[in-house]
Amino acid sequence: MTTMGDVARLAGVSPSTVSHVLNGTRKVDSATRSRVEAAIAETGYRRNGVARSLAAGRTHTVGLSISALTNPYFGSLVHAVERALSDAGYVLIVGDSHDDAESEKRVTDSLLDRQVDGIIVAPAPGSHRRALPVIAAARTPLVLIDRAVDLECDQVGPENFDSARTLTEHLLDVGHRRIAVVRGIAGISSTAERFDGYAAALAARGIPVDDDLVVDGESSTEVAERQVHALMASAHRPSALVSMNNAMTIGTLKALRRLDLSIPGDVAFACFDDFEWSDLFEPKLTAVAQDVETIGATAARLLLRRIDHQGDAPQRIRVPSTLHHRNSCGCA
């Protein structure tokens, strides 16, 4: 390993000059600079970022705790965050929380140990009692993404309530009265907000929430498939269905297929999250698309700002979603 000292010696200058030409951090005579650059080229010197971070007190590294990269929604989120961060010269460490408070804590502890300059968390259920307080105590800049938590810090996520209400209202407009909802995993804000949106739409029409029509899909394809199958095979089958995320939508569609129920003939259908193949599917899916790009980019932006200005007031941003009206809702 060749170090800055080696380069300095070869160029006949001091280490600090080498440092300064490398970082452009003070004026260096162009002749000197050339000698240094030649020495760097000759030795194949490459700077040691670890030493640099230790001395400078900054790692230019950001951590992200998230669950299930397998889910394209999160994949896109990571993608958007990574892009924004790398444009700013930062690098991204990703850790999978498995949507479990314990694993999430392990991930964030490891990020904190590594002295990341900031952390973005898609909080797992129970996060506010485990990981989040520790991050706050470490005074490491923090941004919450995708899900809201009752905590004084920057937060970005999709608009859930209105979107879920719109989806439900639409089904109501088509004439449905018995509308079932497939709800996500308990303990996270999006599940609650989307459910509330559903309930609000019904309430506005004077329809009470019927517990028999609320199925817990736990944000999982398998669970949703099983639960929807049970519901649709039962006596109190609804005439319409709303699924609150992409994974559960697939489960729901599988269940309907297994029961040989047609959409929208036997049941109307609308869902949260759009798919690349939404209009390839027959019938084309009426869905609410989240603006993942914006959510991710905003999270990165908020974090970078906070890294530079610890003091600013925390912001909470909701990114609007857009309804893609196609024909699974049956209102052709």
Add this chain to the structure above:
Amino acid sequence: MTTMGDVARLAGVSPSTVSHVLNGTRKVDSATRSRVEAAIAETGYRRNGVARSLAAGRTHTVGLSISALTNPYFGSLVHAVERALSDAGYVLIVGDSHDDAESEKRVTDSLLDRQVDGIIVAPAPGSHRRALPVIAAARTPLVLIDRAVDLECDQVGPENFDSARTLTEHLLDVGHRRIAVVRGIAGISSTAERFDGYAAALAARGIPVDDDLVVDGESSTEVAERQVHALMASAHRPSALVSMNNAMTIGTLKALRRLDLSIPGDVAFACFDDFEWSDLFEPKLTAVAQDVETIGATAARLLLRRIDHQGDAPQRIRVPSTLHHRNSCGCA
């Protein structure tokens, strides 16, 4: 920031003892250990991983250069790699290469600067002339994933040739003679290998490759849609189609839909990469599923092994794929 020195002073021991209780790196009297632990708890001390890495010469960090996390295939790959790595106490930095040699070089340079203990690369076209030599020169453990390159280093990827041949043969068996292929981005091994598999299947039946039936989808949904549309609207329309990856499959299906061509009635279809919704689509897609989990886990395993044993002979592993025979191929 409280440091190890602070803890040592409070516990009335030397910094080195604190270090040893923290790392379990030498025997410490249990009374002493307790005092140290108490001091740690009292101060809320958290170790500085950067200083640790500098002193120890290891970062317990691995870098991954990959393209398009948006693509669920890569998302799952990252997921698998991350899991295996975090089980081993490593952390993963991901960088997006955009399948471009220049960006890839930027990503890997930044990883090298950060002194990662190893790097996993899904080589972009041209990688062997830019990023890879630099990594090799730095003598940083390297594993290639997803795509092969003519280089002496560990490599893991899917089996492509046989899978593509099987897919094509199947269409041939159904009786098709004019089979078009939608081919991926140029310059990467999987594109070449899959195309060769296609060509080999034809050759075995004495059918020459017809250039008019080779469409370049560039691994992109949009390009594939455009090209397939052109082909299918032309005079020399094939009776069957093979698509060589997931993104292009979606493009292909969109094109067929736009032309109102039915599968398998108007064209038989088979593809590389399985989707969660493959059997939800009508007709269900006949597809080759790659074992992403295994590929990712293997890459991690190879890398960790090489980090510990620089000397071992490089391995090249091909993970077999499995054919899901459904009905888009039209052989009911």
Add this chain to the structure above:
DNA sequence: CTGAAAGCGCTAACAC
């Protein structure tokens, strides 16, 4: 079983 001390490679005052 424990401590002293020499670095790890760099940054950033501070001095000239």
Add this chain to the structure above:
DNA sequence: GTGTTAGCGCTTTCAG
């Protein structure tokens, strides 16, 4: 415009 030097916080010989 350039050099000196004191750290950054930890690991790890080497002694005892």
